[in-house]
Amino acid sequence: MHKPIEHKRGMNKHNSLLGLALLGLMALAPAARSQALIYRPVNPSFGGNTFNYQWMLSSAQAQDRLKDPAAGRTSRATNTRTSSLEDFSESLQRQLLSRITRDLIDNQFGEEDLKEGVFQFGDFQVEIRNASDGVLIRIVDGKGGETTVTVPYF
Template identity: 35%
Template sequence: MPVSQTLATELVYTPINPSFGGNPLNGNFLLQKAQSQNAHSLQRPALSFVDKFREALERNIINSLTRRIADGELVEGVYDTGEYRIEVIQDTDGSVLVTITNQNTGDTTIIRIPVLPR
């Protein structure tokens, strides 16, 4: 019976995906491959000019309120953007309460901004 010599080495696993310890240079390649295989697309309804204008106006009102509150220029009152009702009041301890109500769903979010010592 003939005898032959056999050589073997360890099996070593090297991950490819950088999320699991692979080479970071593989990230873009893997992302492009995944995106090219993705058959789903986000269906966005076409908005009319009026809808776009209303959304832009809402964003401007919210940005203006946010900036003024952050700068300490409290302007108490109720602001109605159509979809949201925003109420800004100063609490007895000096903190600012911002109540945001979605008028379509009735969901309410209350944000308390504490007074920071100067």
Template identity: 30%
Template structure:
């Protein structure tokens, strides 16, 4: 009987230990991670909008009205934003024509029949170019106001002749 009571005593201790251990162990549970945006523009809570707007305004150094539209001021001193549509069209047309002039000069220097020197005239602007062994020299003269600009571009020299 003592053997039976001893083994019962061991079983009771094991059972008690098992119950005590089980009470400390909890089941691990997991769930899917769900992304929820903060910005209301992307589906977040509308209550965040005033905070996000205040933060953006505090970080902004320049505004769209501070930006230069690329035209700057005109020769008569008026701001480019005060120009008429016709003035803007003339400026864009001048830019396109000057771009075509640059294309002609480039073609004369590097095209199908490259020239060693030449002269291209467009209105009051004259572009004179000359090619040397190590560089290409461009002399741009505006006869209207007498300004002269010289550009020297180095040529790529390779060992293959």
């Protein structure tokens, strides 16, 4: 019985030396420092600064190595040069359609009556008529395309 007690004393001495060594290492180690982590998104789509948008877009375009297959088809179509007269005609048509839209909205939501009829503006034919659910506007372009818009009554 005498032997296990000596063995226990040797173990205690070993544990105390190990404890002192660990304590000494901790005393020599520098103090650990930390700071709060703050997440700031960069992408404006996810709450980041809106001024990053242009930078992110230009970076993405610079890294984009893929070619659009439709770009070859559209570039040939845009290479045909239009004359100044054609540009003027298209601009005039756009302004007239914009004016009709503005007048239509003013008349529809204002106090004046809307004039029904069919109007011809360059390549466009515009038909305006009252329907049961609102004002019906039918626009037909010279190439056969047709668009119908209904502006509801309020």
